[in-house]
Amino acid sequence: MSRNLPILFTASLVVSAIGWHLVGAGVLSAEGAGLVLAVTLGIMGIAFVLALIPAGIYWLIEGSPMPYLSVVVWGLWGLLTLAYLVHMSRPSW
Numbered sequence: 001m002s003r004n005l006p007i008l009f010t011a012s013l014v015v016s017a018i019g020w021h022l023v024g025a026g027v028l029s030a031e032g033a034g035l036v037l038a039v040t041l042g043i044m045g046i047a048f049v050l051a052l053i054p055a056g057i058y059w060l061i062e063g064s065p066m067p068y069l070s071v072v073v074w075g076l077w078g079l080l081t082l083a084y085l086v087h088m089s090r091p092s093w
Helices: 004-023 030-062 069-089
Strands: none
Touching: 004 030, 004 069, 030 069
């Protein structure tokens, strides 16, 4: 799983920058860079927390690490990313 962290962080960073670009915010400004980093860490953190819940339950029952944990994390990350981009691309009324 640790081999996926740099890739997951980079992908989250790109997605959050795209999201802020969709709303016309300055990504490289002082405010934009902080918001992009916050969204990046938020997307990654939520995916990890949501994946660790079933992994912890599996470990308590079976006593071994959950197989395909990285697939679960990437799947959750994909869903969160899709929801984020859809939310950012909607016009604010």
